[in-house]
Amino acid sequence: MALYDLERWTYRNIARPPLFHLDPEVVHDRTTDFAEFFGRTAPTRALTRWFFRYDHPMLRQTIAGIDFANPIGLSAGFDKNARLTLIMPEIGFGFEEIGSVSLRPCRGNPKPRLHRLPASKSVVVNYGLMNDGASVIAARLAARPTAAAKFPLGISLVPTNDAQSTTIPAMVEEVVAAHRILAPYAAYVTLNLSCPNSCQPQPFMDPRALRELLPEVVKQPGQKPIFLKISPDVPKSQLDELMAAAADFGVTGFIATNLTKQREGNPALRDTNLPEKGGLSGGVVSALSDRTLEHLARQSHGRFVLMGVGGVFGPDDAYRKIGLGASLIQLITGMLYEGPGLLGSINRGLVDRLQRDGFKHISEAVGKDL
Numbered sequence: 001m002a003l004y005d006l007e008r009w010t011y012r013n014i015a016r017p018p019l020f021h022l023d024p025e026v027v028h029d030r031t032t033d034f035a036e037f038f039g040r041t042a043p044t045r046a047l048t049r050w051f052f053r054y055d056h057p058m059l060r061q062t063i064a065g066i067d068f069a070n071p072i073g074l075s076a077g078f079d080k081n082a083r084l085t086l087i088m089p090e091i092g093f094g095f096e097e098i099g100s101v102s103l104r105p106c107r108g109n110p111k112p113r114l115h116r117l118p119a120s121k122s123v124v125v126n127y128g129l130m131n132d133g134a135s136v137i138a139a140r141l142a143a144r145p146t147a148a149a150k151f152p153l154g155i156s157l158v159p160t161n162d163a164q165s166t167t168i169p170a171m172v173e174e175v176v177a178a179h180r181i182l183a184p185y186a187a188y189v190t191l192n193l194s195c196p197n198s199c200q201p202q203p204f205m206d207p208r209a210l211r212e213l214l215p216e217v218v219k220q221p222g223q224k225p226i227f228l229k230i231s232p233d234v235p236k237s238q239l240d241e242l243m244a245a246a247a248d249f250g251v252t253g254f255i256a257t258n259l260t261k262q263r264e265g266n267p268a269l270r271d272t273n274l275p276e277k278g279g280l281s282g283g284v285v286s287a288l289s290d291r292t293l294e295h296l297a298r299q300s301h302g303r304f305v306l307m308g309v310g311g312v313f314g315p316d317d318a319y320r321k322i323g324l325g326a327s328l329i330q331l332i333t334g335m336l337y338e339g340p341g342l343l344g345s346i347n348r349g350l351v352d353r354l355q356r357d358g359f360k361h362i363s364e365a366v367g368k369d370l
């Protein structure tokens with residue numbers, strides 16, 4: 001048994017039961033403090049790497065000019081304020097997306113704003129885009145040791161979630177200003193079109209509004225590859241229009257998907273007594289994300305790089321999304337339920353599956369099931 005498998009067993013059977021009795025936001029905050037501490041010194045980083053990380057040449061890819069040691073990334077929302085960028089590579093991630101970050105700081109919605117749904121292996125998220133703001137986060141990224149720059153960092157941008165940014169031109173201006181501050185630290189930039197708990201109802205999921213945002217972003221100097229993170233709750237015709245806008249402005253790819261708002265008639269939602277507000281992750285969004293990913297892959301014929309996210313709890317989920325067209329995978333909820341040993345076991349499990357199916361490299365398996 002590899003050390004990461006031992007950790008996964010220990011997390012599930014010993015650590016998780018008492019942790020799941022505590023408030024989820026408190027657990028997340030204390031975990032962040034602890035993990036940030038472990039990222040601070042070379043010996044603690046080396047120890048973490050020894051314990052958790054699995055590498056294999058079959059998983060290494062260069063995509064949009066970025067070198068990814070493996071295809072599994074931390075999705076936006078776990079490390080909103082870029083405090084964990086030194087420890088995430090040691091745990092075994094191939095990349096990380098920080099944020100979502102807005103130009104101005106945002107305190108988010110009142111607590112409680114995070115709830116577990118254990119029967120559905122999901123969480124309800126109603127943070128309301130809480131973050132420290134672009135300038136504070138840029139200063140934190142600037143203070144990292146130079147070697148840290150090798151770890152690919154995506155930076156997810158959103159308009160500030162408050163009453164000041166209500167019109168499309170104001171929101172475009174904000175995203176552009178945040179881009180100016182943060183893009184120098186990014187391997188790629190994500191425009192989060194789809195936060196389900198902002199006070200504006202996802203304005204840039206409207207293709208017409210997106211066509212106002214994209215030209216302003218792409219004309220900024222120091223361009224990085226741009227990804228659009230989309231909702232799983234929109235019709236295919238709207239996805240087609242978003243793809244057309246993305247193609248017109250040279251967008252690199254899509255991240256499918258954010259949390260779902262769909263509660264009625266979702267067979268994966270097994271818990272009752274849900275809080276009224278919030279987007280749902282994990283098991284509840286998994287099939288919806290897969291469906292969105294598959295549609296993007298089928299319609300875009302290789303024009304876009306696709307990242308699959310939503311309900312990845314093990315190597316089978318990751319491999320399924322790769323088969324549906326994802327070159328890269330992201331996750332959060334899987335790690336909350338399975339612990340950080342999950343990364344090693346997904347990467348190892350991917351290599352096993354690629355070898356079983358006769359592939360020599362992960363890139364050969366992308367879209368194999370379409």
Ligand SMILES: Cc1cc2nc3c(=O)[nH]c(=O)nc-3n(C[C@H](O)[C@H](O)[C@H](O)COP(=O)(O)O)c2cc1C
Pocket residue numbers: 075076077078080099100114123125127129156192195229257258259280281282283285309310311312330331332333334
């Ligand atoms: C606690 C939490 C906070 C999140 N915050 C953000 C966010 O700020 N920006 C964003 O684009 N997605 C956010 N998400 C959505 C995730 O990035 C991801 O798209 C979604 O949770 C599905 O993946 P999962 O099932 O692996 O969690 C958040 C998710 C969780 C669980």
